[in-house]
Amino acid sequence: MAEPAPRTAAGTPVFRSPAVIITALVLAESVSAFEAGTIFIALPRFGEIFGSPASTTGWAVTAFMLVAATTALVGGRLGDMYGRKKILIVVMMISVLGSLISIFGDSMAAIIAGRGVQGAAGAILPLCYGLAREALPERKVPVAVGFIGGAALLAGSGGSLIAGLLLDIADWHMIFVLAAVLAVVASLVVAVGLPGSPPPPGLPRFDYVGALLLTPGLTALLFGITQGPAWGWTSAGVLGFLGVGLSILAVWTGWEMRCREPLVDLRVLASKRMLLNLIALSVLALGPIGALNVVTPMILQSPASLPVGLGMSATATGLVAGIAALTGFAASPIAGAVAGRWGGRTAFLLGAALFAATNLMILLGHGSLPAMMGVFAVAAVATAFVFAGYPKVVIESVPEGVTSVTTGVLATARQAFSAVGVAIVSVMLSMHTVPETTAPALSSYNLALGWFLLCSLIVAALCLFIGRPPQQASKAADITKGEEGTATPAAYA
Incomplete structure (x- = not known):
């Protein structure tokens, strides 16, 4: 018997190909990840061009982050209320405006203002998760979630590499030109490739x-x-x-x-599954998700004469990170399939376990380039599993109509706790330094890696208590009843 056509939340049949829908969502999330990843490598150049200190150029990062944290929630709620496709296109057009402000303002102040406007892209990821649930058949949703998370990883790493190349062969304006072009192209693909969905009946007040x-x-x-x-x-x-x-x-x-x-139904977050999911993501953000990317490039780029350091160039480090991101993206459909087959908590658990393995690899192999290349690859795969796992737990646990705003809550928490994690690890790395230098000593690296390992193990333990998806738990209960001689019809489904 043929599978019935999928329908939107409003009951409208969806006739788009799942491959087209997933491609549109991946491209949309690439806009947000690219904009977040490109700026870091450009900060030193901004300081040279505009004569600005690091405390000023750093606002190009801070402005984006502050706006993105709010729009992840507000944009997700607006999408749940008024149609996610419509809000997604609006958000990407706002990010184009931010790029144009940076391009034509031609000053550090304009770049900071433009980056703040670009921060509207923080709503893209929650909207994409909601659209995947809305527009795809249920069996395709986990794979789409995996690809969306993989796109965030790939575009973020690729953004840094591309920004470096543009700074070498052109100038800083081209970074924002490319970001604007990507957002326009993604908006067109979303407009054509995603089905429209009218707002749900009984529209609530904002x-x-x-x-x-x-x-x-x-x-x-x-x-x-x-x-x-x-x-x-x-x-x-x-x-x-x-x-x-x-x-x-x-x-x-x-x-x-x-x-x-x-704006946010906090009662939804009070359930055991959602509360543990939120706590687990926050703890992981305090550790490897938030700050592992501070430690690993430092190990590769520190001089080989130091106790910890491989003496690689920034370009070579970017290439290693880019190859690892490709590995993570390739693993994303596998992560999605695991989340679909065994539930989001299983993918989340595997991601936490892989992060624990990553830190053990660094502890044992920080002096070997092949080992560190493996570290980057395993960390990328771990990220793919985490980004497939935690939103799948949301999809399993909350009504479809609040998917985007709820994943927005988790995205905001991840961002906030990542900032705390970076601060914690920065303190750890500065506690013990190599004599007559400011470089972290081996003991400081070990302290940070121990912190990452502890956070990963705590999250793995929390995932065990999240429990199976309600549907699986219900089926297991029905089967148990059947074995006791009181089988329900569901036991034979």
């Missing part, structure tokens, strides 16, 4: 109060976290921003719990 409270609360909190290493964690400025941010978010939480149509 929670403007919740959005207005969330924006300054998250901004103050994340700004305090990012400035902690520079200003000092006990400085009045950092403590002030952290206190204001937490206070506003506490008020926001109270409002959301009382609101009839909240």
Whole structure:
């Protein structure tokens, strides 16, 4: 019997090919990951061209991050309410505007402003996860989720490599030109390749109060976290921003719990599966997801004369990272298939276990280039499994109508805890240095790697308690009843 045509949340049949839909979603997520990955390698060049200190050029990263953290939630909610395809195209067009501001402003201030506008791309990943669930047959959703996560990995690493090449053969403007072109192309592919979906019946009201409270609360909190290493964690400025941010978010939480149509239904996050999923992702962000990319390039590029260092160039390091990203992207459909067959928690668990293996590899093989190439590859595969696992747990646990906003909550948490993780590891790496240098000593690397390993093992343990997807658990219960002689019809399905 032929499989019935998939339908959108509104009941409209979908006639697009799954391959076309997945391609459109992968291309859309590449916009966000490319924009996030290109800027880091360009910061030193910005400092030279505009005569700006690192404290100023770093705002090109901070501005993007602060806006992206808010738009992941707000954009996800708008997509759930008014149609994810429509909001996705709007978001990508806003990111084009950000690129144009950077190109034609031709100043460090304009680049920072443009990067802030580009931060609207933070909503792309949650929207793509929601669109995968909305537009694809159920059996295709896990593979699509895997490919979307793989695209985030590949485009992020590829963005750094491409940015380096553009800086060498052209100039910095071309980075933003390419980002704008990619966003326009992705918007056209999404417009043609994805089915339209009208907003669900009984359209709720948008929670403007919740959005207005969330924006300054998250901004103050994340700004305090990012400035902690520079200003000092006990400085009045950092403590002030952290206190204001937490206070506003506490008020926001109270409002959301009382609101009839909240921006984020926090009750959905209160279930055991979702709460453990959120905690596990946050812990992993504190460790390897957030800061492993700080340690591994440092090992490759530090002079070979140091206790830890292979003396590689930045270009060679970029090539190693690019090859590893290709490996991770190739593993993404496998990760999606695992999530589809055994549930999101299994893929998440395997990702955490691979991160643990990665850190053991670094501890034992940090002096060997082949071993470190293996580290990059295994870490990329681990990331692919994690990015297939945690959104699949969301898809298994929440109604379709709140998929994007819920994955947006997890994306925001991942970003916030990654910032904390980078700060923690930066402190660890500076605790013990090679005499007469600022380079981390072997003991500092071991401390950071021990932290990564601990976080990975904690997450693996948490995944064991997330439990099987409700459908699998229900089927297992029916089969058990059948074995006891009280079989239900579902036991024979």
